[in-house]
Amino acid sequence: MAQTSQAKTQTMRAVALDQFGGPETLQVQSLPLPEIEADEVLIRVEAAGVGAWDPFEREGGFVEIMGRQPTFPYVLGTDGAGTIAAVGKDVNRFKKGDRVYAAELANPKGGFYAQYAAVKADNASPIPGHLTMEQAAVLPSDGLTALTGLEKVLQLKAGESLLVFGASGGIGHLALQFAKRLGARVFAIASGDDGVQFVKKLGADKAVDGRSDDVLNAAKEFAPNGIDAALVTAGGEKAERALASIRKGGRIAYPHGVMPEPAAPHGVKIDAYDGEGGRALIERMNDLIESGPFEVYVDRTFPLEEASQAHKALTEHHLGKIALRIG
Numbered sequence: 001m002a003q004t005s006q007a008k009t010q011t012m013r014a015v016a017l018d019q020f021g022g023p024e025t026l027q028v029q030s031l032p033l034p035e036i037e038a039d040e041v042l043i044r045v046e047a048a049g050v051g052a053w054d055p056f057e058r059e060g061g062f063v064e065i066m067g068r069q070p071t072f073p074y075v076l077g078t079d080g081a082g083t084i085a086a087v088g089k090d091v092n093r094f095k096k097g098d099r100v101y102a103a104e105l106a107n108p109k110g111g112f113y114a115q116y117a118a119v120k121a122d123n124a125s126p127i128p129g130h131l132t133m134e135q136a137a138v139l140p141s142d143g144l145t146a147l148t149g150l151e152k153v154l155q156l157k158a159g160e161s162l163l164v165f166g167a168s169g170g171i172g173h174l175a176l177q178f179a180k181r182l183g184a185r186v187f188a189i190a191s192g193d194d195g196v197q198f199v200k201k202l203g204a205d206k207a208v209d210g211r212s213d214d215v216l217n218a219a220k221e222f223a224p225n226g227i228d229a230a231l232v233t234a235g236g237e238k239a240e241r242a243l244a245s246i247r248k249g250g251r252i253a254y255p256h257g258v259m260p261e262p263a264a265p266h267g268v269k270i271d272a273y274d275g276e277g278g279r280a281l282i283e284r285m286n287d288l289i290e291s292g293p294f295e296v297y298v299d300r301t302f303p304l305e306e307a308s309q310a311h312k313a314l315t316e317h318h319l320g321k322i323a324l325r326i327g
């Protein structure tokens with residue numbers, strides 16, 4: 001009897017797509033647990049991050065731009081956190097029960113909208129500081145994208161001034177805190193009064209509402225000779241206008257996905273980029289987080305079964321991030 005039940009394939013609850021499409025395609029299914037290779041870990045997922053890019057992936061955008069053949073059922077979820085359930089034979093950094101978080105983009109073994117996820121061990125890390133599972137789950141992609149933008153693309157130096165456009169959003173609220181830790185002066189352009197209050201609490205040197213305030217005048221007061229660098233996380237006319245405050249010889253960076261794509265004023269360098277990963281950068285991010293109080297803000301948390309509600313919530317004004325709780 002025991003043998004028979006052991007031989008049964010173990011199953012998990014996951015929110016999976018049978019086809020690409022709208023939020024209604026997100027359905028709870030019972031799926032087999034992913035199997036791990038020698039260099040992978042199996043995570044028992046407690047929370048998943050809901051990325052601003054998840055609807056694009058849900059509609060089939062990622063497989064199209066990556067030139068991949070999708071397999072269904074397709075499980076979304078780039079970011080997540082939980083405990084180690086099993087390790088591959090070459091993995092010695094983790095043991096069963098360790099609290100970890102991880103990111104893996106368009107994981108062919110399935111994403112984090114599930115009770116279990118298999119990821120490369122190098123993409124996983126112990127949870128830094130005192131972050132909760134929800135906070136750790138929403139952190140990796142946006143945190144690594146913020147840090148790649150500031151350190152690698154903009155090469156931000158202590159004492160420089162930085163404009164963060166979309167500072168109350170996922171990447172923005174993390175970038176603002178990293179930039180302060182790197183010694184920059186931060187001009188934060190947030191969304192709404194609540195966004196302005198939020199980024200002030202996070203340490204912005206000056207904060208304005210990019211939806212209603214006169215951003216350019218405020219920027220001139222902040223840096224009369226122009227701002228050194230900008231990280232842009234939302235596009236459009238307001239962003240375009242704000243970027244007129246960057247000084248000649250200054251730099252602008254924005255992650256791929258920001259639409260419409262920002263343009264630089266004459267004499268300003270502009271780069272589109274992707275967030276990077278890997279152990280060294282994750283450790284760098286963990287060190288920065290642990291070097292003082294750090295806020296990873298989860299505005300709303302939905303149970304896994306309400307993933308479609310979470311996707312709808314992405315389109316409504318919110319601060320920081322949205323998470324799924326996976327019981």
Ligand SMILES: NC(=O)c1ccc[n+]([C@@H]2O[C@H](COP(=O)([O-])OP(=O)(O)OC[C@H]3O[C@@H](n4cnc5c(N)ncnc54)[C@H](OP(=O)(O)O)[C@@H]3O)[C@@H](O)[C@H]2O)c1
Nearest residue numbers: 052166169170171190191210234255256257274275317318
């Ligand atoms: N290529 C990569 O590696 C990579 C990685 C991660 C993310 N991304 C992309 O980067 C972009 C940003 O990601 P995210 O996670 O930070 O998204 P997000 O949380 O939606 O952040 C964008 C923020 O910009 C705000 N905003 C929009 N218009 C504004 C305005 N006029 N003034 C002030 N704030 C304004 C939004 O506020 P509201 O609350 O008003 O909407 C939101 O808080 C997305 O397109 C995402 O797909 C790319």
